[in-house]
Amino acid sequence: MALKALEVYKLLPKKNCKECGDPTCLTFAMKLASGKADVDLCPYLEEEAKSVLGATTRPPIRLVKVGVGERSFAVGEEFVLYRHDKTFYHPPGILFKVSDTLAPEEITSATVRVRDESFTRIGTDLRFNGIAIENTSGSPEVFARAVATVEESADLPLVLIAKNIKSLIAALIQVGSYQPLIHAATKENFREMCALAKNHSCPLVVKAHELDDLTALVKNCVGEGAKKLVMDLCPQSLGDFIITSTAVRQLAISRAVPDLGYPVYIDATHPSLQNAEIALGIVKYASVILTPPLSPASAKAALTLRQNIYTDPQKPIQMNPGLYRVGTPGKDAPVLLTVNFSLTFFTLQGYLESTRIPCFMLIVDTEGLSVLTAVAAGKLNETLVRDSIRKFDVEHEVTHKTLIIPGYSAPLSGRIEEATGWKVMVGPRDAAEIGEYLHEEWVKSSTLT
Numbered sequence: 001m002a003l004k005a006l007e008v009y010k011l012l013p014k015k016n017c018k019e020c021g022d023p024t025c026l027t028f029a030m031k032l033a034s035g036k037a038d039v040d041l042c043p044y045l046e047e048e049a050k051s052v053l054g055a056t057t058r059p060p061i062r063l064v065k066v067g068v069g070e071r072s073f074a075v076g077e078e079f080v081l082y083r084h085d086k087t088f089y090h091p092p093g094i095l096f097k098v099s100d101t102l103a104p105e106e107i108t109s110a111t112v113r114v115r116d117e118s119f120t121r122i123g124t125d126l127r128f129n130g131i132a133i134e135n136t137s138g139s140p141e142v143f144a145r146a147v148a149t150v151e152e153s154a155d156l157p158l159v160l161i162a163k164n165i166k167s168l169i170a171a172l173i174q175v176g177s178y179q180p181l182i183h184a185a186t187k188e189n190f191r192e193m194c195a196l197a198k199n200h201s202c203p204l205v206v207k208a209h210e211l212d213d214l215t216a217l218v219k220n221c222v223g224e225g226a227k228k229l230v231m232d233l234c235p236q237s238l239g240d241f242i243i244t245s246t247a248v249r250q251l252a253i254s255r256a257v258p259d260l261g262y263p264v265y266i267d268a269t270h271p272s273l274q275n276a277e278i279a280l281g282i283v284k285y286a287s288v289i290l291t292p293p294l295s296p297a298s299a300k301a302a303l304t305l306r307q308n309i310y311t312d313p314q315k316p317i318q319m320n321p322g323l324y325r326v327g328t329p330g331k332d333a334p335v336l337l338t339v340n341f342s343l344t345f346f347t348l349q350g351y352l353e354s355t356r357i358p359c360f361m362l363i364v365d366t367e368g369l370s371v372l373t374a375v376a377a378g379k380l381n382e383t384l385v386r387d388s389i390r391k392f393d394v395e396h397e398v399t400h401k402t403l404i405i406p407g408y409s410a411p412l413s414g415r416i417e418e419a420t421g422w423k424v425m426v427g428p429r430d431a432a433e434i435g436e437y438l439h440e441e442w443v444k445s446s447t448l449t
């Protein structure tokens with residue numbers, strides 16, 4: 001159970017020394033109670049108070065960063081089991097996995113894809129996060145060469161996977177300062193692995209199939225001073241992954257087993273199952289996902305799913321209202337009205353660009369609601385349209401007074417005409433039909449005033 005700010009405050013040393021970065025102990029207590037600060041920031045806390053506060057005020061799943069600076073991504077710090085309860089905060093890092101036995105050109109090709117490929121959706125550039133290199137050869141020299149090949153092409157977050165400690169040492173000589181994620185500590189090797197992770201300040205994967213073993217291993221690694229942990233649940237099947245990952249998340253979120261409060265890792269490279277593994281990983285709480293270099297279709301699907309799941313369900317992605325140009329519209333260009341729900345905007349914009357008819361998009365503020373919802377909720381109405389035409393000075397941009405509204409807002413057409421004095425044309429319901437509509441209805445139209 002989380003402590004209230006006052007209960008937290010009672011346990012603090014109350015020196016008001018500001019060393020934690022907060023002006024007073026009370027403000028630090030408030031941050032701690034809301035999970036926004038770490039107990040370690042106060043150097044004067046007694047160990048006992050630290051352990052009580054740490055267990056109750058830290059986010060139930062720790063934040064772990066892989067890499068440094070711009071070549072990094074952060075995962076964990078999640079608070080809920082179900083996305084609709086609040087939101088999921090840190091999207092999983094998805095990394096292409098390569099073997100050190102691949103030809104250098106193949107390693108370079110995968111690396112360059114991660115470095116260069118990006119796909120824009122709803123105004124956001126979506127991309128993969130890094131490269132995982134596996135020491136399939138077992139040889140430290142071959143592993144180090146593969147890591148060097150990746151480094152020659154890009155500065156990306158890395159995962160280093162090796163059973164042989166000497167291989168990891170050889171790789172870390174080159175890239176240790178970039179804090180790659182090291183895979184993996186087991187109950188047999190955790191002391192050496194923790195020492196390696198500590199020496200380079202690297203995050204470390206801990207690996208066990210049974211939850212009791214995993215919990216014990218986490219405790220041991222933390223005891224060895226390795227605190228940035230990620231957990232490999234070693235699933236035997238997809239079903240096993242769902243069950244174990246869900247149990248881990250429940251136990252961590254409820255703080256029933258705080259030692260399981262670390263991000264989860266999944267290797268989704270099994271032939272023929274990888275798409276299902278990636279999807280399950282994204283949906284069922286994986287924070288580090290390894291995939292083979294994916295086909296364009298699978299890559300797009302994975303990045304789209306991740307964006308959808310990690311979008312705050314309580315905040316529709318919104319565009320700023322305004323008058324947007326598609327191409328270089330002249331004074332006689334059509335004006336198309338729509339809402340400021342980003343998905344609607346970008347979908348319509350894409351279709352408009354492909355019509356090659358320059359035009360204006362009048363985006364009105366429906367607080368991110370889609371057309372149908374905004375009409376039903378009364379957010380899209382004639383007053384909003386009238387005020388938006390005035391606010392964005394549309395009358396000075398065109399010499400006509402004709403407005404094309406979305407098909408789903410057809411019931412408003414009469415009221416918009418009355419309120420604005422503009423002629424209203426009702427466009428299609430489906431944005432995909434806008435090209436045909438403009439060619440049929442606008443270009444041939446004689447409605448210009």
Ligand code: SF4
Nearest residue numbers: 015017018020025042
């Ligand atoms: Fe208070 Fe500790 Fe922060 Fe100093 S460092 S202000 S004692 S909470």
